[in-house]
Amino acid sequence: MLLFALGFLLVILQPSTGQFPRVCANVQSLRSKECCPSWDGDGSPCGELSNRGSCQNILLSQAPLGPQFPFSGVDDREDWPSVFYNRTCRCEGNFMGFSCGECKFGFSGLNCTERQVKTRRNILQLTTSEKNKFLAYLNLAKNIPSQDYVIATGTYTQMNNGSNPMFRDINVYDLFVWMHYYASRDTLLGGSNVWRDIDFAHEAPGFLPWHRAFLLMWERQIQRITGDENFTIPYWDWRDAEDCEVCNDEYMGGRHPTNPNLLSPASIFSSWQVICTQSEEYNSQEALCSATSEGPIRRNPGNNDKSRTPRLPSSADVEFCLSLTQYESGPMDKMANYSFRNTLEGFADPQTAISNPAQSGLHNALHIYMNGSMSQVQGSANDPIFVIHHAFVDSIFERWLRRHRPMLEVYPAANAPIGHNRENYMVPFIPLYRNGEFFKTSRELGYDYEYLQEPAVQSFEDFLTPYLQQARQIWAWLVGAAVFGGIVTAVLTGLIKACQKKKGGTSSEIQPLLTESEDYNNITYQSNF
Numbered sequence: 001m002l003l004f005a006l007g008f009l010l011v012i013l014q015p016s017t018g019q020f021p022r023v024c025a026n027v028q029s030l031r032s033k034e035c036c037p038s039w040d041g042d043g044s045p046c047g048e049l050s051n052r053g054s055c056q057n058i059l060l061s062q063a064p065l066g067p068q069f070p071f072s073g074v075d076d077r078e079d080w081p082s083v084f085y086n087r088t089c090r091c092e093g094n095f096m097g098f099s100c101g102e103c104k105f106g107f108s109g110l111n112c113t114e115r116q117v118k119t120r121r122n123i124l125q126l127t128t129s130e131k132n133k134f135l136a137y138l139n140l141a142k143n144i145p146s147q148d149y150v151i152a153t154g155t156y157t158q159m160n161n162g163s164n165p166m167f168r169d170i171n172v173y174d175l176f177v178w179m180h181y182y183a184s185r186d187t188l189l190g191g192s193n194v195w196r197d198i199d200f201a202h203e204a205p206g207f208l209p210w211h212r213a214f215l216l217m218w219e220r221q222i223q224r225i226t227g228d229e230n231f232t233i234p235y236w237d238w239r240d241a242e243d244c245e246v247c248n249d250e251y252m253g254g255r256h257p258t259n260p261n262l263l264s265p266a267s268i269f270s271s272w273q274v275i276c277t278q279s280e281e282y283n284s285q286e287a288l289c290s291a292t293s294e295g296p297i298r299r300n301p302g303n304n305d306k307s308r309t310p311r312l313p314s315s316a317d318v319e320f321c322l323s324l325t326q327y328e329s330g331p332m333d334k335m336a337n338y339s340f341r342n343t344l345e346g347f348a349d350p351q352t353a354i355s356n357p358a359q360s361g362l363h364n365a366l367h368i369y370m371n372g373s374m375s376q377v378q379g380s381a382n383d384p385i386f387v388i389h390h391a392f393v394d395s396i397f398e399r400w401l402r403r404h405r406p407m408l409e410v411y412p413a414a415n416a417p418i419g420h421n422r423e424n425y426m427v428p429f430i431p432l433y434r435n436g437e438f439f440k441t442s443r444e445l446g447y448d449y450e451y452l453q454e455p456a457v458q459s460f461e462d463f464l465t466p467y468l469q470q471a472r473q474i475w476a477w478l479v480g481a482a483v484f485g486g487i488v489t490a491v492l493t494g495l496i497k498a499c500q501k502k503k504g505g506t507s508s509e510i511q512p513l514l515t516e517s518e519d520y521n522n523i524t525y526q527s528n529f
Contacts, residue, residue: 019179019428020167021098024085025150030162034087035430037099046089046100053091053100058082058432061423063414068333069198075187076156077200077419080427083156088432098431105216106446108229117443120395121450123234123246123388131251134234137222138384139268141173144225151178153290155188170291172225174275176218180381181276181289182428183210194283200427202377203334204420205327205412207345208397209438211390213426216445218387232447235391238366239315244301252385253299261300261372269384272297277379289378297383298372309360309368317350317362322400324353332416340400344393363393395449398442402452411439 024035036055039047046053060079076083091100094112103112123131146169152159154166170178183201186194201210215233223231236246248254253267263270273293282289324340332339334347335355342348346364348355360368366389367374374383381387413422422436442448 019149019151019175019182019430020084021430022148022150024098024430025165025167027163027165030084030156030159030165032087033082033085033162035085035098036087036089039099039101041101046091047095051092052095053089055087056090058086058088058425060425061421063421063423065421066332066415066417068331069187069195069418071187071189071195074189075198077183077427080200080419080425081430081432084162085430088430091431096431105220106444116446118230118232118447119450119453120232120391120447121234123236123251125450126234131234133228135251135268137226137228137231138173138387140225141222142171142272144172145169146172146175149175151175151291152182153288155288168290172221174291176214176221177275177379177381178289178291179428180214181378183426184378185288186279186283188283188286190286192284198418199377200419202345203347204417205332205341206416206420206424206426206435207341208394209411209435210426212394212397212438212442212445213429213433215387215390215394216447217429219447233391234388235395235449236385236388237392237451238312238389239318241312243312244369246385246388247299247301252383252388253297255300260303261298263297263299269297272382274298274373274379274382277373277376277382279376279378299374299383299385300371301369302371304368304371304375308358309365311365312369313350313362313365318396320353321350321362321396322403324400325404327400327406327410328412328416332412332420344396344400362396363389394442395452398449398452401439401441406439408436408439411436 021035021037023029023037029035034055036045038045039050039052041047041052042049044050045055048054058081060082072078081088089098089100091097094104094107096102096104096112103109106116108114108116123134126134149170150167151170152166153168156162158164159166180201184199186196187198189195201207201214219231219233222233223229238245246252249264249266253263253269256262256264256270273295274297275291275294276289277294278289321340321343324338324343326338327340328336328342329339330336334342334345334357336342337348337355338353339348342355343350343353344362346361347357348361349359350361367377367380370383370385372383374380374385374389408422411422412420415421419427420435422439423434425432425434438445
């Protein structure tokens with residue numbers, strides 16, 4: 001109860017990162033198409049008085065798109081977020097957020113100048129208290145309403161072009177479930193007509209950057225509602241697993257004793273209700289998911305279609321995927337061959353990298369293997385295993401970035417499926433993020449993975465640190481000793497030269513080893529402390 005009360009207080013006081021800012025979900029903002037809230041710190045829009053940011057026109061990418069979506073002007077997500085807003089806060093320096101009231105990922109402090117790198121750890125290696133805390137945080141997020149964000153329950157047209165706002169409240173966990181749904185939902189074309197070959201978060205280059213941003217926002221939200229600024233998402237390393245190691249009541253919920261499709265009543269997750277899982281019903285009603293409860297989490301791991309997913313991914317599958325040098329290729333969708341992204345996402349064979357959508361490998365294999373809520377794209381984030389699964393997928397992406405060190409230009413600038421070009425803004429995030437902003441190493445974004453850290457480098461730094469500290473303490477003495485030594489050397493040199501002059505000559509036995517003709521002047525002596 002105390003943790004719940006503390007979390008509720010914190011979520012009121014702190015801004016968050018998500019979908020439609022509550023302060024912009026009104027007639028005035030929608031009609032003016034401007035979302036530039038005031039920063040609480042100085043009361044000015046975007047914190048302009050404090051040089052945090054300013055209200056600016058949105059700069060949309062003009063790069064051509066791929067042929068997968070042959071329509072224009074029929075989907076609110078096209079040229080995101082211009083259907084709803086064409087002016088938002090553009091933050092300066094390390095500031096971020098819909099009002100520039102936050103720090104960019106990887107920075108902290110009053111002025112966002114302090115660098116930080118936090119470590120994500122293997123969930124199976126957490127202590128009992130650490131693991132229980134993570135589970136409690138998940139449950140807390142499911143029971144706390146988001147104070148800063150709301151979700152849209154209708155299209156812009158259904159809102160009468162902003163004159164009739166259609167938004168509703170949602171809890172913190174379900175806010176992210178809804179965002180995942182909204183990015184991957186079908187396009188409503190009118191009547192019973194829909195276009196299914198569209199997804200702003202999957203089946204294209206943005207898959208990995210989108211989910212990287214999604215996890216960072218989710219992680220920060222948990223930090224905020226709990227007050228635990230050191231919280232990081234744990235990952236589940238599923239390589240070579242023979243079954244679902246986390247599908248028990250100690251972790252993410254075991255199997256129900258009488259209904260194998262449900263979770264054990266001993267798990268806190270057995271009482272969770274899912275949202276956004278009935279896409280066909282939404283399509284027939286020409287409606288969006290309104291986040292109403294649609295039943296319990298469903299999961300029956302291992303009882304999936306073995307012809308599509310015969311086993312969980314192996315270490316060899318991951319290593320082959322990491323060996324691929326091309327991030328993207330060909331049509332840049334689920335038919336791409338020799339594409340690292342498509343192979344990791346699971347639409348290409350993890351042993352040949354040839355596209356085969358009839359099979360599910362790597363990332364997709366885990367979703368299919370869970371055989372329940374996780375197995376349907378739009379509602380997959382309802383199952384909390386989604387978070388620890390995608391954290392590990394992100395770590396594989398990180399390994400590829402570190403191994404191949406691609407330039408930003410490797411990420412496609414044009415001709416990718418709608419929403420996936422480098423400069424496209426990610427749907428449905430406000431504040432705005434471009435795909436290319438998350439095509440960088442995790443340490444630049446403020447986090448690392450425990451199994452990817454380099455202990456040799458760290459231990460050498462630890463070894464050297466005490467000696468450097470001692471050097472600082474005796475620095476004045478060292479400088480004095482150097483000066484004294486220089487004086488003594490000069491005196492001795494003078495005495496030696498004087499003695500040599502008294503001898504009046506030099507025999508061949510005491511000639512210098514190098515004469516000037518042998519480039520004596522190019523010999524240098526270097527000392528490094």
